[in-house]
Amino acid sequence: MTRIATLFLIAASAFSASVWAQKSSQTEHVPCTAAADMQQRHLLGQWQAELGGQSEALRLGPHPELRDSVRGTLQRGGRTVQVVGDVDDGQLTLEESEDGKRISATWLGEVTEGRCGKEIRGTWSPEATPGASGPAPAPVPFVLRKQSGW
Known part of the structure; x- marks a missing residue:
């Protein structure tokens, strides 16, 4: 016993x-990631995008051909939009394509200092529709927030 x-x-x-x-x-x-220290690996994962009063799901993974870039998808109104981009010195650039061939919009943003790389704010600018008359639609402010678990 x-x-x-x-x-x-x-x-x-x-x-x-x-x-x-x-x-x-x-x-x-x-340690909190400083905005200027953001790298591709910090972008990987699930993000919630607030754009023009709408909430969209953005999922980013490593780009298979460009080592420091990301590739992913954005869920918008029941459609899947492709995105590619990178972050350099705290500046985010994403290009989206609705058809997989042409750039339909560009996201330019800054990593929010003090948010540990989990928030990016900037402007989403849609491209002019080919064949449409008139100027391109106006840019729209956006906020990206990294979702927990990533």
Whole structure:
């Protein structure tokens, strides 16, 4: 009986040490990414885009051909729009394409300082529709917010 009690105490001690270590690592301060230090890897994941009063889901992954760039999709009104882009010195550039051939809009933004790379604000500028008369539609402000879990 003493041997079983000893094994139980060892197991209980190991479990509590494991829980303590796990909790300790969760509460450690993770350094905040400065806007100028944003890189491609910080863009990867799911973002929520607020654009013209609408909320859109933006998912970015690594670009298969351009190492420092991203490629992904934007869900807009039941349609999937393709996007590619990068971030350089805190400046985001995304180009979107509705047909996969031509650029239909450009996103130019700045990583918000103090938000640890989880917020980008800027302007979305649609291209003029080919064959349409008149000027291109006016630029629209946007906010991108990184979703948790990424």
